Amino acid sequence: MAAKYIVVANWKMHPSTLREARKLFxxxxxxxxxxxxxxxxxxxxxxxxxxxxxxxxxxxxxxxxQNAREGDEGAFTGDISVGQVEDSKAEYLLVGHAERxxxxxxxxxxxxxxxxxxxxxxxxxxxxGERVRSASGEHFxxxxxxxxxxxxxxxxxxxHKVMVAYEPVWAIGSEEAMSPRSMHEMAIFIRKTIVELxxxxxxxLKILYGGAVNQENAAHMLLYGDVVGLLVGRASVDPKxxxxxxxxxxxxx
Ligand code: PGA
Numbered sequence: 001m002a003a004k005y006i007v008v009a010n011w012k013m014h015p016s017t018l019r020e021a022r023k024l025f026x027x028x029x030x031x032x033x034x035x036x037x038x039x040x041x042x043x044x045x046x047x048x049x050x051x052x053x054x055x056x057x058x059x060x061x062x063x064x065x066q067n068a069r070e071g072d073e074g075a076f077t078g079d080i081s082v083g084q085v086e087d088s089k090a091e092y093l094l095v096g097h098a099e100r101x102x103x104x105x106x107x108x109x110x111x112x113x114x115x116x117x118x119x120x121x122x123x124x125x126x127x128x129g130e131r132v133r134s135a136s137g138e139h140f141x142x143x144x145x146x147x148x149x150x151x152x153x154x155x156x157x158x159x160h161k162v163m164v165a166y167e168p169v170w171a172i173g174s175e176e177a178m179s180p181r182s183m184h185e186m187a188i189f190i191r192k193t194i195v196e197l198x199x200x201x202x203x204x205l206k207i208l209y210g211g212a213v214n215q216e217n218a219a220h221m222l223l224y225g226d227v228v229g230l231l232v233g234r235a236s237v238d239p240k241x242x243x244x245x246x247x248x249x250x251x252x253x
Contacts (some may be wrong), residue, residue: 003039006229009236027239064092070116107149115153159198171211183225215244219252
């Protein structure tokens, strides 16, 4: 990926029809294609992923699935597999997003999904982040456990191929993002943890920030937060807001 920054557009369960998804995709594509400094990774719903990725003939946008179960196929009603994601031309897989963990996904599930994604040639984006913060710093222990589990079945030589998205749960869907200064502190901690667990290649780990990213805070976070990218929810499904966000990164980042 040659661009300086990565922006993941996490559409979550939006929009409600494929027709609207195509419209939003078209707007997103135009925005993404103009921004030389930014690599945009689009994570639409599982149902919209394949039509959008197969209709897209360009090179600038890449695709991610929001979730998948490890392996290729099996008797798992309602699930999609990592193998099916690979077949849909996606190159990335979000793993352990807070909204999945909220619904029961465990650290051990993330371990299996990360390993399966790597085995299928996908880049896992492991999402970590504490629900609450206290002055005693317990959130570092919490994030360390999430990292330890998510990376447990990863070969040390491929550890740097996993991306980590740090998303404090208290910032997701809220009005205010975390400060770049706190992100910087957390990025150092994340890198140190991966180096401790997997050796020096962990220094090359790509870290993203997510949680209330918008046009006002995006460029600042990239400049001062020690991260190479952003995971964007709400602002990615509003084409006007997304255009301003990308433009601000392109101009100021
Ligand atoms: P938000 O969501 O940008 O709407 O806060 C971020 C995320 O959950 O990935």
